[in-house]
Amino acid sequence: MGLIVHKYGGTSMGSTERIKNVAKRVAKWHDAGKRIIVVPSAMSGETNRLIALAQEIMPQPDQRELDMITSTGEQVSIGLLSMALMALGKEAISFTGWQVPVLTDSSHTRARIQSIDAKRVMSALDEGKVVIIAGFQGIDDKGDITTLGRGGSDTSAVAIAAAMKADECLIYTDVDGVYTTDPRVVSEARRLKKITFEEMLEMASQGSKVLQTRSVEFSGNYQVPTRVLSSLTDPLMPLEEEAVSGTLITFEEDAEMEQTVISGIAFSRDEAKIMVIGVPDKPGIAFKILGAIADANIEVDMIIQNQSVAGITDFTFTVPRADYERAIAVLNTKVKGEINAKDIVGDNRVSKVSAIGVGMRSHVGVASKMFETLYQEGINILMISTSEIKISILIDEKYTELAVRALHKAFELDKV
């Protein structure tokens, strides 16, 4: 008898009416003889409400206490969903993160899952119950409540599916799958029936918001077949149809998939570029610059260092847009003088566009086609970074839609 993990986001859990719909869908799967674990998010708006309350008290909330507060959103959800299933005549039981327990490290508000104890959950499943587990949360070895960061319920669901050796993890969301690019930008964007784990990982980390990057990592590390599908369909639609809908994240590159070079175009406006100008080109400079940024807990994405001229070079990198001002301040106060840089300049109106596909490995000319397409549209490339299965370029933000549409067409993603 198959074990399936369902995950529902905040929108799907947004009202008691919607929770009843989730229960109908879950009951349908249980009726079909599946063992079901459900991982819901907090009701939409609830996490923000709780954070706002905390910030009224303490503008920079203490992280342990913030986790104490925000973890209640999911705790309410699991109780409500469990009751909604009981109201349909199902046996159900809810567990918080600490009741499972889902053991994490102690990095409050962005903890990482270390292990999941399957015992209590398995025993409830054996009794025929639908098991509801709070997403987004865990417990550390001190017995304190932790949370996994925004979107952490996806990670919870995939990690639980891995720990329980589930047959599939179904991520129900308000879109019906993973698209070749954002359909709001390119109307010809197509839903992918399958995508490899590596491509999905790049899509997520390059700006596609369908799945949280860390949940994709989990899915890959533990080889959990994961499907992204819509929670907006009729909850009583035929199960055979629902079971093959959406986009499946797979671990094999099958024959069908090898035919395409590029699977999708991702983009992110959450970018800012910083240039440290006129620094001596000698060992230790990159470390001094990026070390100070890392100490300030700011993540760096793309990095380039120009060819040096007369022993002097420029050093350029990107940071999340929200950290831009802080990064500039850190460089001016802690770095500029020490490394004797001429100037610190930046631009927070840039965006990153990425072409992603495992087919890239065996095809030459992907990069040149990308650059040519952008050249023809008159779009200047500010930075480039590549990996085995993706090419990312940084451009002026105002060209974002133009670049995405042109690349989507150039790589024939609108064609099946």
Next chain:
Amino acid sequence: MGLIVHKYGGTSMGSTERIKNVAKRVAKWHDAGKRIIVVPSAMSGETNRLIALAQEIMPQPDQRELDMITSTGEQVSIGLLSMALMALGKEAISFTGWQVPVLTDSSHTRARIQSIDAKRVMSALDEGKVVIIAGFQGIDDKGDITTLGRGGSDTSAVAIAAAMKADECLIYTDVDGVYTTDPRVVSEARRLKKITFEEMLEMASQGSKVLQTRSVEFSGNYQVPTRVLSSLTDPLMPLEEEAVSGTLITFEEDAEMEQTVISGIAFSRDEAKIMVIGVPDKPGIAFKILGAIADANIEVDMIIQNQSVAGITDFTFTVPRADYERAIAVLNTKVKGEINAKDIVGDNRVSKVSAIGVGMRSHVGVASKMFETLYQEGINILMISTSEIKISILIDEKYTELAVRALHKAFELDKV
């Protein structure tokens, strides 16, 4: 260095501004060198909001899942109060019921505390931290969250004070102490500086809503000096003044107190009277009637059985008004036929008025003075029940205020 437990109700925790005021008050006590544990309730309205959500899903909510949901109200409160203390520069840490842990039985929504582990709390106090513990909640031996029932935070506070061997438990509330009777009914009502534990227990169980009955039981069983005082005063008022304000619940009947015969008049409109008419006066009848009521989980308070005439008698008792209809139905369907009763009649417009005082023990004539006073006001007594330190009478509800005022005056409670 003294250990003090503070308890704050939902009104005191009603907004982030009020929580900041609570923090100021707590910080003042900590500054004075006290070790402080704070037990807050949920923000006012929050528990009702959560119950309403649950009932939208399941009109008779599953009790385990309801506890899962309602316990989050206090969990949010402790996080917010902990942060408010940090914002004042104090070290603070919050614990849920299961983190302490506060071990209870498994009677969800009305659990009883069995034991409290002092270890983690004591260690945080030793580090100089203010410790905030969620009221109203605990954990059972299966690892499930339980709650103690309405007003359970009072019980939590007193039980924690007992377990931690605190010097005093301060119950901060929206009244400034225990009064000789409800000041809204009798304007001459006086605040008592002291009240014995036994009197307080009778006051609480006879209708005074200042403290939950179970919390008074705990206070008595573990001899925890407990003080009821106002949270509406200036949080920065001098500590020496605040420390002796309100009403202290004591365990000795000191000289001062023996002078008064009656300490207070309590009353409750939450009463209904039921008569089983024309039953054979033989052994087992009372059991058959009250057994059926107990099986329906309805509490019985006053009980009388009339003198039998020709082997036939009437049996009368009172139940909480909310259970009246259900009790009548139980008797009609399950009892009437079996015991061959002539009729089941009742009245849910009755109230109970009680005169309470340890001085009653050594004074004759308290009952006769009470009956005479009511006779002079033309109030008919429907039932009487007595204990060593209280006399309760059941009367027509419309005479409640009249009876309370007359008795307050007759026993000279308006005079210091």
